[in-house]
Amino acid sequence: MIYRENLRTPAVFKYLQEMGNIPDDEMFRVFNMGVGFVIIVSENYKDKILEKSSDTWVIGHIMKGAGKAVIK
Secondary structure, three states: OEOHHHOOOOHHHHHHHHHHOOOHHHHHHHHHHHOOOOOOOOHHHHHHHHHHOOOOOOOEOOOOOOOOOOEO
């Protein structure tokens, strides 16, 4: 699950979405809304990794599902 409120979406994507009247799901499918490099780690290592960089944050968590990302 990806937490929408934790994403830092660049203004250009918001602009494109407004100008093109593009739904959220299509923006995420096509542009990833600016999400670049992602690292997935065990909960045990999360705090150590977050300590190492001021430009690191949690955008979601892994959960059992149907194989598609859920954005909430």
